[in-house]
Amino acid sequence: MANPFSSPSNNRTTNMPTAPPGHAPRRSSYAAVVSGTTPTSDLFAFDGSRYLSSPDQRHLIDPRWGTPSHGGLPRHSRAYAELINTYGYDGEGDHFFVPSYLRGSAYIQTLETAYRAKVAAAREAALSRHSSQPGSLSTSASAANLSVAGKLAPSHRGMTFELIEKAAPVEAEGVQMLPSRWNANDKYAGLEVLRDGCEVAFTGGKTTEYEAYSIRADHAMPVQSGIYYFEVKIVSRKVEDSSIAIGFSTKDVPLSRPPGWEPNSWAYHGDDGHSYCCQSSGKSYGPTFTTDDVIGCGVNFHTESAFFTKNGNHLGTAFREVRGKLFPSVGMMKPGEHVWVNFGQSPFEFDIDSMILKEKKAIEEQVAATSTANLAPPLDETSLIQSLVLQYLAHDGYVETAKAFSDEVRSEKQALNIGNKEEVKGFEFHDDGDASQRQEIRNAILDGDVDSALQLTESHYPKVFEEDEDIYFRLQCRKFIEMIHRGAEIRSRATANQSNGQQHEYNAYDDMVNQDMELDHPHEQNGGFDKMDTDGGGGGGGASNGAVHDDYDRLLEETINFGKAISAEFTHDKRQSTQRALRDAFALMAYEDPATSPDVAHHLAPHKRVTLAEDLNSAILVSQGKNPSTALERLIKQTVVLAEDLAENGGPGSFVNVYDYMKPRPPSPSPF
Numbered sequence: 001m002a003n004p005f006s007s008p009s010n011n012r013t014t015n016m017p018t019a020p021p022g023h024a025p026r027r028s029s030y031a032a033v034v035s036g037t038t039p040t041s042d043l044f045a046f047d048g049s050r051y052l053s054s055p056d057q058r059h060l061i062d063p064r065w066g067t068p069s070h071g072g073l074p075r076h077s078r079a080y081a082e083l084i085n086t087y088g089y090d091g092e093g094d095h096f097f098v099p100s101y102l103r104g105s106a107y108i109q110t111l112e113t114a115y116r117a118k119v120a121a122a123r124e125a126a127l128s129r130h131s132s133q134p135g136s137l138s139t140s141a142s143a144a145n146l147s148v149a150g151k152l153a154p155s156h157r158g159m160t161f162e163l164i165e166k167a168a169p170v171e172a173e174g175v176q177m178l179p180s181r182w183n184a185n186d187k188y189a190g191l192e193v194l195r196d197g198c199e200v201a202f203t204g205g206k207t208t209e210y211e212a213y214s215i216r217a218d219h220a221m222p223v224q225s226g227i228y229y230f231e232v233k234i235v236s237r238k239v240e241d242s243s244i245a246i247g248f249s250t251k252d253v254p255l256s257r258p259p260g261w262e263p264n265s266w267a268y269h270g271d272d273g274h275s276y277c278c279q280s281s282g283k284s285y286g287p288t289f290t291t292d293d294v295i296g297c298g299v300n301f302h303t304e305s306a307f308f309t310k311n312g313n314h315l316g317t318a319f320r321e322v323r324g325k326l327f328p329s330v331g332m333m334k335p336g337e338h339v340w341v342n343f344g345q346s347p348f349e350f351d352i353d354s355m356i357l358k359e360k361k362a363i364e365e366q367v368a369a370t371s372t373a374n375l376a377p378p379l380d381e382t383s384l385i386q387s388l389v390l391q392y393l394a395h396d397g398y399v400e401t402a403k404a405f406s407d408e409v410r411s412e413k414q415a416l417n418i419g420n421k422e423e424v425k426g427f428e429f430h431d432d433g434d435a436s437q438r439q440e441i442r443n444a445i446l447d448g449d450v451d452s453a454l455q456l457t458e459s460h461y462p463k464v465f466e467e468d469e470d471i472y473f474r475l476q477c478r479k480f481i482e483m484i485h486r487g488a489e490i491r492s493r494a495t496a497n498q499s500n501g502q503q504h505e506y507n508a509y510d511d512m513v514n515q516d517m518e519l520d521h522p523h524e525q526n527g528g529f530d531k532m533d534t535d536g537g538g539g540g541g542g543a544s545n546g547a548v549h550d551d552y553d554r555l556l557e558e559t560i561n562f563g564k565a566i567s568a569e570f571t572h573d574k575r576q577s578t579q580r581a582l583r584d585a586f587a588l589m590a591y592e593d594p595a596t597s598p599d600v601a602h603h604l605a606p607h608k609r610v611t612l613a614e615d616l617n618s619a620i621l622v623s624q625g626k627n628p629s630t631a632l633e634r635l636i637k638q639t640v641v642l643a644e645d646l647a648e649n650g651g652p653g654s655f656v657n658v659y660d661y662m663k664p665r666p667p668s669p670s671p672f
Contacts, residue, residue, distance in 0.1 A: 097178075097180070097343075097344060097345050098178075098344070099178070099229075099343070099344025100344065100347070100348075100352075100353055101227070101229065101344075101352045101353045101355075101356045102178075102225055102344070102356075104657060104660065105225065105226075105654075105655075105657055106224075106643065106644070106647065106653075106654075106656065106657040106658075107222060107224040107225050107226075107647070107654065109657065109659070110175055110224070111175060111177070111178075114175045124580075176219070176220065176222040176223070176224060177219045177222075178219060178222060178343065178344070179217035179218060179219045179220070179221065179230065179327070179328055179343050180197075180217075180218060180219065180343055180345075181193075181196065181197030181198055181217070181218050181341075181343075182197050182198070182199075182200050182215050182216075182217060182218070182341065183215065183216055183217060183218040184197070186215065186216045186218075186251075186255070186327075187200070187213070187214070187215035187216070187255060188213040188214055188215065188255040188256055189204060189213075190202060190203065190204020190205070190213040191203070191204070191213045191214075191215050191332070193215070197218075198340055198341050198342070198343075198345070199235070199338065199339065199340045199341075200215050200330065200338070200339060200341075201336075201337070201338040201339075202332040202333075202334060202335050202336060202337040202338070203335070204335075205335075211256065211333070212243075212245070212256070212257050212258040212331045212332065212333045213255070213256070213331065213332050213333075214245075214249075214255040214256070214257065214258055214259060214329055214330065214331035214332075215255065215329065215330060215331075216249065216251070216255070216327040216328065216329045217327050217328040217329070217341075217343070219327070220251075220325045220326055220327050221248065221299055221301075221326050221327070221328065223301045223648075223649055223650040223654075224647050224648070224650070224654055225301070225650075225654060226300070226301060226302055226356075226359065226647070226650055226654030226655050227298060227299065227300050227301070227302070227352075227355065227356060227359065227654075228298065228299050228301070229296060229297070229298035229299075229348070229350070229352045230296070230297055230298075230328050230341060230342060230343050230344070231294050231295065231296040231297070231309075231341070231342045231348055231349060231350070232246050232294070232295050232296075232297070232330060232339050232340070232341050232342075233292070233293070233294045233295075233339065233340045233341075233342070234270070234289060234290060234291050234292060234293050234294075234295070234338075234339055235291070235292075235338045235339060235340050236290075236291050236336055236337045236338045236339070242270035242271060242288070242289055242290040242291070242293075242337070243269075243270065243271045243332065243333035243334050243337070244269075244270045244289075244330060244331070244332050244333075244337055244339060245258035245259050245260055245267040245268070245269045245270070245276070245330065245331040245332075246259075246267060246268055246270075246295050246297055246308075246329075246330050246339075247259040247260055247265065247266045247267025247268060247276075247297060247306075247329055247330075248265070248266055248267075248297065248299065248306075248326040248327060248328050248329050249262070249264055249265035249266070249267075249326065249327060249329045250264040250265070250324045250325055250326060250327070251325065251327065252264065253265045253329075257331070258276075258331030258332075258333070259276075259329040259330070259331050260275070260276025260277065260278075260282070260331075261276060261279070261280050262278065263278045263279075264278060264324055265278060265329070266278065266306060266318070266319050266322065267329070267331070268285060268286065268295065268297070268308045268318060269282065270288055270289040270290065270293075270295075271288060272288065273285060273286050273287050273288045273289075275308075275318040275319065277319050285308075285315065285316075285318055286308060286310060286315040286316075287310060289310060293310060293311060294310070294311050294312070294349045295308060295309070295310055296308060296309035296310075296312075296348065296349065296350045296352075297309075297328065298352065298355075299322060299326060300359075300650075301649065301650020301654070302359070302650050302651060302652060302654065302655075303320075304320065304321055304322050304323060304650075305317050305319060305320050305322060306318050306319040306322050309349070309350040311349060312349040312350045312351070313350075314350065328341070328343070356655070359655050360655045360656075363652045363655045363656060364656075366652070367656075372384055386409050387631075388630075388631055388632045388635065389405065389632070390402060390405055390406055390409070390429065391630060391631050391632070392630045392631070392632045392633075393405060394429060394435055395621070395630045395631075396438075396442075396614070396617060396630065397435050397436070397438040397439035397442055397617060398439065399431050399435045399436050399439055402429050402431075402435070403429050403431070405429075406428060406429035410428070434624075437456070437460045438617055438620055440456060441453050441456045441457055441460075441613075441616065441617070441620075442613045442614075442616075442617060444456065445478075445609050445612055445613040445616065446609050446610065446613055448482045448485070448486075448609065449482075450475055450478050450479035450482055451479060453475065453616070454475055454479070457475075457616065457620070461620050461623055461624075463623045464616075464619050464620055464623045467619075467622070467623055468619045468622070468623070471615060471616055471619045473570060473573075473578060473581070474581070474612060474615070475612070475616070476566045476569075476570075477566070477581050477582070477585050478608070478609075478612055479562070480559070480562055480563055480566060480585050481585055481588060481603055481604065483555065483558065483559040483562060484559055484585075484588045484589060484594065485588075485594070485595065485604050486555060487552060487555045487556055487559055488591075488592075488593055488594055488595060490551050490552045490555060491552055491592070491593075492593065494549060494552060559589075563585075563586060563589070566582075567582060567586075570582065584600070584603060585603070587600060588600055588603060588604075636658065636662075639658050640658045643656045643657075643658055
C-alpha cells in the first residue's frame, strides 16, 4: 500500500512493555577451551537426548495445532510452560515448539539446555522448601539426621518429595526465545488477538483514511538460527484488494502505521505487491495477495537479506543489509481483515527445510575443503585421526587396545612404505605401568567395587585425595550406593525364594532400622520393606534362604554403619551439592527395590559408574601434572566454541552442530 505522506509522521510512541532479557548457559571463552582450562563436562557432555531429530520422541509438533487451547497447553508444550513462565517473557505464553527446519540445530540445543537447567533449579528450590518443613529430610545429613532429623521411615511409599538428578549449573546470559504468538501487549488498539494468540483481526474504527494498525510477535527472530521463517495466512472475508502488510520491524517502530513505512521496518504489501524498506515509497516486488493466500517471510541473518514466498513459491530476495533485533509484524487498514500466523507449529507451505539443508551443505563443503597440512606438526588427515585415537586410548587407560592399535597402524604404514627398509616411527606405545594401574582402578569402579578403587588409588596415587576432596567424597557416596544396591539384590533373591512357597516371617530390616536408626515415625502396616518369609523348618530351600537372610542382615548392618560414618565425616561440609548428594544416597534406603523405582533408579544406572571412573582418572592425571582431558576431547570442545562464535550474529556457525558428527552411524547394509 502506498503512503500518501511524503515524510514520516505521527511520532506517537506507546508504553508497550519490551521483553526482558532471557537466560542461557554461559559458555566458556575460546581462550579457555584452547588452553584446556574448561571442564570437560562443560562442552563435551554428549547426550543423545540433546538431539531433537526424532519426531516421536523429541519433536514438539502436534497435529492439533490451530485449534483453541481452552486455557491449557497442548500436551507437547505443557512440559515447557515452566520455561516460558519462569523466564518471564510473558505470563500467558502457551507455546514452545520447534519448527521443523530448526530441529537438531545448535540453537535449539541451547534452548533445551536452558530449559533443563531452569526446571532443575525450580525443583531444587521446591525440595529445599520441603526440607525446611517439620518432618522433612534436613539439609544437614549428619549422623544425628539418620536417626532423628532424617525421618526416612520404612513407610517409603508415602514420601512426598521427588528425587531428581540435578543438572549442571547454568548461568543466565540472554538466550533468545522463539516467536510463538502475537503479543497482545505490543499492538495498536484497533486489533484483537484471537484464539491461541496466532490470529489477529481488525476490529476497531478508523479516524483517517490512511490510518493502519500493526502488531508484533512476542519474541524477536533469533539470529542464532541462521535463517528464520514464518508464514501468514489471509483469512479475511473476500474484499476487492487486501491492504495487509507482512514483514518485520524493531521494537521502537510505531504501531499506528504498517511495517515498511517507518525506519527499521520492512514489509511486503498486499494491495500493490510492492516491498517497502524503511520508507513510504515502495518498489515493485511480487504479485498482490488476498483471502486464502499464504505469505511467507524469511530472514537470512548469514547474508543479511530477506525474502518472501506466496503459496509455497519463492519470490526472490526483497531486501538486503537487514540488521537489528527484528520482530515478525503485520499491519492492516480495513475493518474485517483477519490473519493467522504459523511460526512453525504447523507444516509450512514453502519447503523451508530444503533451503536450510542447502545452506548447511554449502557450509559443510567449505569445512571439508579445509586442509590439515598447516597444522603444527603437519599431519595428513589420516595420521591426525590415528594420533588422536591412540592418545585417547592411552590417556583413558585402555592399555591392550592402545597397544594393538599402535601395532596395527605401524604395520599398515610399514607395508605402504615400499622400498624403504627403515622402520616407521611415531606410533609406538609404551606402557610405563601407570596406564595399567589407572585401568585397574577404572575397572574396579565399573564393576561396582569402589573399595578396591579407593585402596588402589591411595596405594598408587596418594596425592589425589589430598588435592581433590570432592572426588574422595564422591567415591565414598558411590560406595554407600553400591552397598545399598547389593542389599537390594540380596533381598530380591530372598523374595524369589518366598514366591516359591516358603512361609517364615522375616523382619530383619525393621529390627535393624528401629534399633540403630531410631526412626521417629513408627513402622506402619505395609510400610517399609515388605516382610521376607523363610522356611520355618523343613523344605529343601530353607538352608539356602537362611543363608541369604544372613548375608542380608550382615550387609544391612554394614551399610547403616557406613552411612553414619560418611554422614559424620562430611557433616561440616555445608555446600549444597554435598548435602544434596548425601540426601540422595540416604533416600535409597527407603526403597524396597531402588533399581526399579522411577524416582531414584537413575542413581544406580551404569553410566554413573562410567562418569565417576572417568573423573577419577582425570583427577589422577591432574595430580601428576598432566592434562585431565584427551586431545580429542579438547579438539571437540574447541570446535564447539568456534562454531558458537561464528553463530553469534547469524554467521556460518548457525548451520553447524558439531554433535551431529558424533552420532553413531547406521550400519552399512550387508552385501549378501
